Amino acid sequence: MAWRDSRGKRRILLLSALSIFFGVAALVAIGSLRDNLEWILEEQTRSLLGADLALEARQPFNDEMERFFRRLGGESSREIRFQSMAAFEGTDAVRLVQVRSLRGGFPFYGAFETDPADRRHLRPGQAIVEESLLMQLGLRVGGEIRLGRSSFEIAGALRRVAGESEVTGFFAPRVYIRWDEVEATELVQKGSIVRHRIYFRFDEGLTGAAAERFAEAEADLFVRNSIRSETVEQRRRNLERLLGNLFGFLGLIGLVALMLGGVGVSGAVQVYVREKLPTVALLRCLGGTAGLVFRVYLLQVAVVAAVGVSLGALAGVGVQHILPVFLAEFLPFDFEIRTSYRAVLGGLVFGWLVAMGSALLPLLEVRRISPLAALRADFDAQKRTRPDALTVAVVIALAGLLIIFSLLQTAVPWHGAAFAGVLLGTLGLLVLLGMALRRILRWGVGQRGSFTWRLALGNLYRPQNRTLFLIVTLGMGAFLINTLYLASGQLLGQVRVTETGDAANLVLLDVQPDQVVELSEALAEAGFPPRDILPIVTMRLDAINGRSLTDLRNDPEANMRRWVFTWEFRASYRAELLDNEVISGGEWIPLHEGGEPYPISVAENILRDMNAALGDRLVWDVQGVPIETYVASVRDVEWQAGRQNFGVIFAPGVLEAAPTIFAVTTRVSERAEAAAIQQLLIGTFPNVSMIDLTLVFETLDDLLQRAAFVVQFMAGFTIATGLLVLAGAILTSRYQRIRESALLRTLGARSRVVRQVMGIEYALLGLLGGLIGTLLALLVSWALTRFFFEMAYSPAWTGLLISLVGLVALTLVTGFLVSRRVATQSPLIVLREEG
Amino acid sequence: MAVSDQSDCILEVSSLTKTYATAHGPLTVLEEANFALARGSTAAIVGPSGSGKTTLLGLCAGLDTPSTGSVRLAGEALEALSEDARAAVRMASVGFVFQNFQLVPTLTALENVMIPMELRGQRRARAIAADRLAEVGLGERLDHYPIQLSGGEQQRVALARAFANEPEILFADEPTGNLDTATSELITRLIFDLNRSRGTTLVLVTHDPELAALTERVFRINRGRLAEDARAVMAAGSRD
Structure with a gap:
C-alpha cells in the first residue's frame, strides 16, 4: 500500500x-x-620520524651529551642543518636553501627518495637538491650548485625524506652535501645558526633501559643543555x-x-x-x-x-x-x-x-x-x-x-560543543529572523509599490509559502561559506598586508659583527640602504624567580609551555619601541647604567608561555655567562605586521659585550633588485643568508590557499545541498506557480510580467537569505578573529558583496531553471482545471 | 446569423477546428465551428462533459490557437497574434469568471479586483476596485484574503474583477457550478445585471439548462460539433 x-x-x-x-x-x-x-x-x-628518537641542539653537543649518547646505546646517525644562499651554474638564480649533511645510517626507517634512486650516499663533490627547486629553475641532475666557497655537482633530485612532507622544503629547499665537505664551504662560522641533530635506532624501539635513560635526561640533562627531543610516539x-x-x-x-x-x-x-x-x-x-x-x-x-x-x-x-x-x-x-x-x-x-x-x-x-x-x-x-x-x-x-x-x-570536547551551539544558535536565529521578515513584509508591503513588486512580495508570505524554509536554507549556506571565507581571509589578509606599504621586505641574516659596516655600505651604494640593523644574542633561560628550569620542568604545577625549557632565545637590545608594539604593562627602560638585575622587556605571549609576570626575576645563560634580569615591561607585539621583532629585548648597555650576530633589513621594490642583492651576497658575503619576505609571503599565501581549497571543496557540498534544497522548494511550489502564472496571463498579463514577478521573488529570497547569513557570518568571524586568532578584525567587504551578488544570481538562475516554461505555460490550464 | 453589421460583431468564429495529435492518430475535439455574436448579446454553450466546450471557450478567448479556422475578437484576428499580443487583447476587452473562482491567494479581495486595471496601468485602480466590490455587495470585505471568504463571496470577487476593466465581452465558465442555489441565483442576477447595465457581451459555458435558458442564444456542442439551438434562435430572432 x-x-x-x-x-x-x-x-x-x-x-x-x-x-x-x-x-x-x-x-x-x-x-x-x-x-x-x-x-x-x-x-x-x-617511518614518521625515520628513527626511534631525534635530538636537536643549537650548538655542537657537549661532552656531557656525548657521554649520554654512549650510555643510551642503539645505533645513531648525525646531521647538521643551516640556512645558506645557493647559486646555480648557468643561471643568475640565487636561492635561500637549507643545507643538510648526514653521517650514519639515517633514515633508519622509511624512505630517502631521490631521482635517480639510491643517491643517499654521496661521492665527494656531490649534492642532492630538492626536486621542486630544480624544476623551478629548470636545472637537471649533473648541473652545479655553489654553496659558500664550494661547488657541488647535482647528483640527484630529492623527493622525500622519511618523516617530512613536501611542504618542508617550500620555504628553504633542502640540499644535502657530504659531512666532510661542510667546513670547506666556510658557511658555518661563529654565531651562525646551525642545528645539530642526532638520530637513534633501537632494536626494540625506545623501550626498556633506553626509554628510562631518555626519560631521566628529558627531565634534567636536556633542560640544562637546551636539547629538543622528539620520539616517534610524540x-x-x-x-x-x-x-x-x-x-x-x-x-x-x-x-x-x-x-x-x-x-x-x-x-x-x-x-x-x-x-x-x-x-x-x-x-x-x-x-x-x-x-x-x-x-x-x-x-x-x-x-x-x-x-x-x-x-x-x-x-x-x-x-x-x-x-x-x-x-x-x-x-x-x-x-x-x-x-x-x-x-x-x-x-x-x-x-x-x-x-x-x-x-x-x-x-x-x-x-x-x-x-x-x-x-x-x-x-x-x-x-x-x-x-x-x-x-x-x-x-x-x-x-x-x-x-x-x-x-x-x-x-577537544568544547570545540564540538561550541560548534553545535553556534550551528543550533544560527539555525534558531535564521528561523526567528525569517519569521520576523515575513511579518515585516506582510506589514510593510501594504498599498505601496508597483503591481509586480507587490505580487512578488506577496508571494513571500502567501499561504503555504516556502519563504522561511528557503531563507533558513540559503542563509545557512551563506553563513557557512562566508564564515569560512572571512576567517581564512583574515589569516591570508594578515600575510598580504605585510607585502604592501613601505615595510622592509628583505632580511639579511647571520651578519658577523665585522661585516655590518661593510655590508651596510654595500647595500647603500647599491641603492638599498639598511632600514634596521638588529643585534642578536642567543641565550637560554636558566631560572625563574630563583627556581631552576630543571626544577620547574619537573613540577607539574609550574604550568609552563614545554618549548620554553629547551628553547634558545634570540634576544636583542634597543632604546626605542617599534611601531608594531605597545607597552601593556610596566615601564620601557631605554638605557640601563646600573648592575644586575638588568631590566628586560618581554612580549606578552612569551611571558604567558613562561607563566611569568611583570617584575619576575629571570636568569639567562648567555653563552655560558649567567645574567640576572627582571621583567621591567610587557609588550603587546603585533607579530603578523611583518616588521621584525623579538620576544626578549634588553636595554642598551648590557649585552654589547656578548657574542653577537646581526640581522640587517632593507626594502626592494621588485624581484630583480632582490636578485641583485643576492648576487652581491654570494660574491662578497657568502655566509650571509637572505630571506625575501615577499617570496615567503607568496609561498605562505600559496600554502594557505591550497589548504583553504580543501575546506572550500568540502564547503562546496554544503552549497550544492543548499541549491538542491532551493531547487526542491521551487519545484514543489511549481504547480502553484504555473496555476497563478496561467491565471495572470488569462487576465491579460504578458509573460514578461510573470517573469518579473518570479525574478523579484527569487532575487529577494537570495538577497534576504544571503544578507541574514552574511550578518551572522560577520558576527561569528569577528568573534573567531578577536578571541581565537587574537587579531584586529577587518572583513573583506568586496568579497562579501561578491558572494552576496553570487548567491542572488545562483538563486535566480536555479529559480528560473526550475521554473522554466512557467511564464509561457498555456493559460488554458486554468480552464482545463475547471472541467 | 444574428449579426447584421461587422462593427456590431464582438466575436466571430469561422470554420474553427482544433485537432490534437495523439498516440492513436489525430483527435479532432472541435470541428468547423461557425458563429458570430453581436455586442451586448448573451449566449450559452452547453454540452456533455468532454464535448469540447472548454476547447471552444479557450479558442474564443485567445487562450489557445486553432488548428484551422479563425477567431475575430473585438476586431482582432487572434490567430495572427502572438501569445503576448493576445494577452493584450484580453486585457483590453475580455473578462473571465471561473467555476473555481481563481483568485490569487496572496492578494486581498481588493487587490484581486485591481489586477486587470494594474496590468493596464490604469489610474485610480484602488478606488474603482472598491466601487466594483461595493456593487457586488462586498464593500466591507475589501481586505479579506480569499481563504477568509465563502465560495459565494469569492465568486463575487471574481465577478467584480471580471467587470473591473469594463470588458466588451465576459466569458463565464460554469460560474455557478460550485455554489448553492441561493448563491447561484445571486451570482446569476449580478452577471445579467452587469450585462444589461454595461452592455457587456456574455458567453456562458454551463451544464445548467435554466441558466442557459436565460441567454438569448444557446449553442449545443456534441463530439466537437457545434449547433445552435433552434428554439433559442427563434427566440433570439423574435427579440431582434
Missing part, C-alpha cells in the same frame, strides 16, 4: 532523498579518509592531533551539509504530506486508523531516506579518492586509499537518522489530519495546534544527534 500510494508523487520523495545525498557523501568521504590516515599512522609509525601523537583537528573540522563542514539536507528533507516531506492530505483524509474516512496511515507514510519516507543515504555513501567512497590529491603535499607519507566500512556504516546510520528525524517533524502531522478534511478541503488548513510532545521529542533528538556527532568529530 505504501508503494502504491507514493505513485504520482515520487518526484517529491526523490527530491527529499537527494537533499541528504551530499551531506552523507561528505561525511563518508571524510570519515573514510580519517580512518585511512589512522591506519597509515599505525602501519608506518616508525611525532605520531602530534600528527594524530593535527590530522584529527583537520578532519574534525572537515567533518563538521560535512555535518552542516547533512543538516542542511535534513532541512531539505523536512521541506520536501512537508509538501508531500500537504499534497497527500486528501488521500489521508479519504483513508481515514474509509476506516484507516491514524496509526496505520502514519505507518504507510513513515515506511515510504524510511525507504526513500535509505535510498538517499546509500547513494550518498557510494558517492562519498568515490570522493575520498579526490581529497588526498589536495592534501598529499602536507602529509609526511604516501598512502593508498582503502574503503573504510566503519565510515560507510557510520555515514549510512547517521545520515538515515538525520533524514528520518527531519522527515518525522512534518510527517507527524499525518496523525492529526481529520477525516473531515475529505469533506471540507480547508478543514485542516484552518486548524492551528501547538506542537505535541512527540514533535518536541523529535526536535530534541535531532539537536542531540547534532551535539553527539559534533563531539565525536572534535578532539
Whole structure:
C-alpha cells in the first residue's frame, strides 16, 4: 500500500532523498579518509620520524651529551642543518636553501627518495637538491650548485625524506652535501645558526633501559643543555592531533551539509504530506486508523531516506579518492586509499537518522489530519495546534544527534560543543529572523509599490509559502561559506598586508659583527640602504624567580609551555619601541647604567608561555655567562605586521659585550633588485643568508590557499545541498506557480510580467537569505578573529558583496531553471482545471 | 446569423477546428465551428462533459490557437497574434469568471479586483476596485484574503474583477457550478445585471439548462460539433 500510494508523487520523495545525498557523501568521504590516515599512522609509525628518537641542539653537543649518547646505546646517525644562499651554474638564480649533511645510517626507517634512486650516499663533490627547486629553475641532475666557497655537482633530485612532507622544503629547499665537505664551504662560522641533530635506532624501539635513560635526561640533562627531543610516539601523537583537528573540522563542514539536507528533507516531506492530505483524509474516512496511515507514510519516507543515504555513501567512497590529491603535499607519507566500512556504516546510520528525524517533524502531522478534511478541503488548513510532545521529542533528538556527532568529530570536547551551539544558535536565529521578515513584509508591503513588486512580495508570505524554509536554507549556506571565507581571509589578509606599504621586505641574516659596516655600505651604494640593523644574542633561560628550569620542568604545577625549557632565545637590545608594539604593562627602560638585575622587556605571549609576570626575576645563560634580569615591561607585539621583532629585548648597555650576530633589513621594490642583492651576497658575503619576505609571503599565501581549497571543496557540498534544497522548494511550489502564472496571463498579463514577478521573488529570497547569513557570518568571524586568532578584525567587504551578488544570481538562475516554461505555460490550464 | 453589421460583431468564429495529435492518430475535439455574436448579446454553450466546450471557450478567448479556422475578437484576428499580443487583447476587452473562482491567494479581495486595471496601468485602480466590490455587495470585505471568504463571496470577487476593466465581452465558465442555489441565483442576477447595465457581451459555458435558458442564444456542442439551438434562435430572432 505504501508503494502504491507514493505513485504520482515520487518526484517529491526523490527530491527529499537527494537533499541528504551530499551531506552523507561528505561525511563518508571524510570519515573514510580519517580512518585511512589512522591506519597509515599505525602501519608506518616508525617511518614518521625515520628513527626511534631525534635530538636537536643549537650548538655542537657537549661532552656531557656525548657521554649520554654512549650510555643510551642503539645505533645513531648525525646531521647538521643551516640556512645558506645557493647559486646555480648557468643561471643568475640565487636561492635561500637549507643545507643538510648526514653521517650514519639515517633514515633508519622509511624512505630517502631521490631521482635517480639510491643517491643517499654521496661521492665527494656531490649534492642532492630538492626536486621542486630544480624544476623551478629548470636545472637537471649533473648541473652545479655553489654553496659558500664550494661547488657541488647535482647528483640527484630529492623527493622525500622519511618523516617530512613536501611542504618542508617550500620555504628553504633542502640540499644535502657530504659531512666532510661542510667546513670547506666556510658557511658555518661563529654565531651562525646551525642545528645539530642526532638520530637513534633501537632494536626494540625506545623501550626498556633506553626509554628510562631518555626519560631521566628529558627531565634534567636536556633542560640544562637546551636539547629538543622528539620520539616517534610524540611525532605520531602530534600528527594524530593535527590530522584529527583537520578532519574534525572537515567533518563538521560535512555535518552542516547533512543538516542542511535534513532541512531539505523536512521541506520536501512537508509538501508531500500537504499534497497527500486528501488521500489521508479519504483513508481515514474509509476506516484507516491514524496509526496505520502514519505507518504507510513513515515506511515510504524510511525507504526513500535509505535510498538517499546509500547513494550518498557510494558517492562519498568515490570522493575520498579526490581529497588526498589536495592534501598529499602536507602529509609526511604516501598512502593508498582503502574503503573504510566503519565510515560507510557510520555515514549510512547517521545520515538515515538525520533524514528520518527531519522527515518525522512534518510527517507527524499525518496523525492529526481529520477525516473531515475529505469533506471540507480547508478543514485542516484552518486548524492551528501547538506542537505535541512527540514533535518536541523529535526536535530534541535531532539537536542531540547534532551535539553527539559534533563531539565525536572534535578532539577537544568544547570545540564540538561550541560548534553545535553556534550551528543550533544560527539555525534558531535564521528561523526567528525569517519569521520576523515575513511579518515585516506582510506589514510593510501594504498599498505601496508597483503591481509586480507587490505580487512578488506577496508571494513571500502567501499561504503555504516556502519563504522561511528557503531563507533558513540559503542563509545557512551563506553563513557557512562566508564564515569560512572571512576567517581564512583574515589569516591570508594578515600575510598580504605585510607585502604592501613601505615595510622592509628583505632580511639579511647571520651578519658577523665585522661585516655590518661593510655590508651596510654595500647595500647603500647599491641603492638599498639598511632600514634596521638588529643585534642578536642567543641565550637560554636558566631560572625563574630563583627556581631552576630543571626544577620547574619537573613540577607539574609550574604550568609552563614545554618549548620554553629547551628553547634558545634570540634576544636583542634597543632604546626605542617599534611601531608594531605597545607597552601593556610596566615601564620601557631605554638605557640601563646600573648592575644586575638588568631590566628586560618581554612580549606578552612569551611571558604567558613562561607563566611569568611583570617584575619576575629571570636568569639567562648567555653563552655560558649567567645574567640576572627582571621583567621591567610587557609588550603587546603585533607579530603578523611583518616588521621584525623579538620576544626578549634588553636595554642598551648590557649585552654589547656578548657574542653577537646581526640581522640587517632593507626594502626592494621588485624581484630583480632582490636578485641583485643576492648576487652581491654570494660574491662578497657568502655566509650571509637572505630571506625575501615577499617570496615567503607568496609561498605562505600559496600554502594557505591550497589548504583553504580543501575546506572550500568540502564547503562546496554544503552549497550544492543548499541549491538542491532551493531547487526542491521551487519545484514543489511549481504547480502553484504555473496555476497563478496561467491565471495572470488569462487576465491579460504578458509573460514578461510573470517573469518579473518570479525574478523579484527569487532575487529577494537570495538577497534576504544571503544578507541574514552574511550578518551572522560577520558576527561569528569577528568573534573567531578577536578571541581565537587574537587579531584586529577587518572583513573583506568586496568579497562579501561578491558572494552576496553570487548567491542572488545562483538563486535566480536555479529559480528560473526550475521554473522554466512557467511564464509561457498555456493559460488554458486554468480552464482545463475547471472541467 | 444574428449579426447584421461587422462593427456590431464582438466575436466571430469561422470554420474553427482544433485537432490534437495523439498516440492513436489525430483527435479532432472541435470541428468547423461557425458563429458570430453581436455586442451586448448573451449566449450559452452547453454540452456533455468532454464535448469540447472548454476547447471552444479557450479558442474564443485567445487562450489557445486553432488548428484551422479563425477567431475575430473585438476586431482582432487572434490567430495572427502572438501569445503576448493576445494577452493584450484580453486585457483590453475580455473578462473571465471561473467555476473555481481563481483568485490569487496572496492578494486581498481588493487587490484581486485591481489586477486587470494594474496590468493596464490604469489610474485610480484602488478606488474603482472598491466601487466594483461595493456593487457586488462586498464593500466591507475589501481586505479579506480569499481563504477568509465563502465560495459565494469569492465568486463575487471574481465577478467584480471580471467587470473591473469594463470588458466588451465576459466569458463565464460554469460560474455557478460550485455554489448553492441561493448563491447561484445571486451570482446569476449580478452577471445579467452587469450585462444589461454595461452592455457587456456574455458567453456562458454551463451544464445548467435554466441558466442557459436565460441567454438569448444557446449553442449545443456534441463530439466537437457545434449547433445552435433552434428554439433559442427563434427566440433570439423574435427579440431582434
